[in-house]
Amino acid sequence: HRHLTGIAGLQPHEIMFLLDEAEQWVDANRTRAKSDHRLDGLTQINAFFENSTRTLLSFEIAGKRLGADVVNMHAAQSSVKKGETLIDTAMTLNAMRADVIVIRHGSSGAVQLIADKVNCPVLNAGDGWHEHPTQALLDALTIRRRRGSIAGQRVVICGDILHSRVARSNILALTALAAEVRVVAPSTLMPAAVEQMAVTPFHDFDTALDGADVVMMLRLQNERMSGAFIPSTREYHLRYGLTPERLERAKPDALVMHPGPMNRGVEIVSSVADHPERSAVTEQVEMGVAVRMACLDVLTRGERGVEGWA
Ligand code: CP
Numbered sequence: 001h002r003h004l005t006g007i008a009g010l011q012p013h014e015i016m017f018l019l020d021e022a023e024q025w026v027d028a029n030r031t032r033a034k035s036d037h038r039l040d041g042l043t044q045i046n047a048f049f050e051n052s053t054r055t056l057l058s059f060e061i062a063g064k065r066l067g068a069d070v071v072n073m074h075a076a077q078s079s080v081k082k083g084e085t086l087i088d089t090a091m092t093l094n095a096m097r098a099d100v101i102v103i104r105h106g107s108s109g110a111v112q113l114i115a116d117k118v119n120c121p122v123l124n125a126g127d128g129w130h131e132h133p134t135q136a137l138l139d140a141l142t143i144r145r146r147r148g149s150i151a152g153q154r155v156v157i158c159g160d161i162l163h164s165r166v167a168r169s170n171i172l173a174l175t176a177l178a179a180e181v182r183v184v185a186p187s188t189l190m191p192a193a194v195e196q197m198a199v200t201p202f203h204d205f206d207t208a209l210d211g212a213d214v215v216m217m218l219r220l221q222n223e224r225m226s227g228a229f230i231p232s233t234r235e236y237h238l239r240y241g242l243t244p245e246r247l248e249r250a251k252p253d254a255l256v257m258h259p260g261p262m263n264r265g266v267e268i269v270s271s272v273a274d275h276p277e278r279s280a281v282t283e284q285v286e287m288g289v290a291v292r293m294a295c296l297d298v299l300t301r302g303e304r305g306v307e308g309w310a
Pocket of ligand 1: 051052053054055056126135259260261
């Protein structure tokens with residue numbers, strides 16, 4: 001089975017193929033003109049060991065719009081709470097004859113561990129600090145639709161780069177598609193491995209914003225920090241918060257993005273987050289459904305005897 005555990009395993013043409021596949025679902029979702037049954041009879045299990053609003057709901061909606069029988073496993077209500085191991089949980093899901101499994105987990109590598117044990121495609125819905133591939137795909141689709149292309153776009157990603165699977169997957173996807181990526185973080189939240197990434201690191205947000213086409217803001221992942229690393233939100237906002245004044249340094253038509261959940265008044269102020277022309281935050285959510293439909297379709301083609309992906 002081919003899994004989607006990260007952007008790292010994908011070739012640039014495969015990323016573009018998934019974006020092209022997602023395009024067909026954008027209008028269909030808007031008009032609800034077309035109902036599709038290509039996943040009829042397939043069972044999709046969404047196993048979420050970490051909280052989610054956008055990813056869980058959009059994977060559920062995406063599966064249902066394609067005709068799948070979708071069931072959700074919330075770890076808080078599962079036997080994980082009784083001490084069942086991840087492998088035993090995976091074998092249980094497998095024994096129920098799932099045709100596709102979508103997993104979110106707090107530990108990096110947990111999704112790969114499950115993918116190695118089950119007999120169906122596994123899609124990573126976010127694992128620890130590692131990757132969140134469908135988030136990067138929906139962000140790339142949003143950028144391509146709003147800016148006309150990804151290649152050559154100056155994308156500034158600002159925030160808690162160290163703990164962010166969204167940043168990691170976006171860096172991989174956007175650099176693979178020839179965007180110019182700048183990452184901005186205080187030194188304590190910048191990964192040591194940044195030198196090995198094809199990005200330019202900045203500590204000063206104002207400098208990094210110069211001529212930006214896209215400004216992608218991330219929240220502080222307090223749940224993944226040890227106490228020593230947590231900056232005060234007031235100080236963080238002063239140095240790294242996106243305000244209308246700061247946004248003026250970017251191109252006049254620069255796009256503002258945030259994967260959510262937002263901490264308003266910390267990394268972004270409401271007038272920017274809700275800006276009718278500049279903000280793509282709700283469009284990102286909309287693209288999430290289309291991208292997840294494409295991923296579910298493409299990854300299950302083998303199960304359905306349909307020609308696989310590009
Ligand atoms: N962007 C994102 O992954 O949001 P959720 O945690 O709400 O799924």
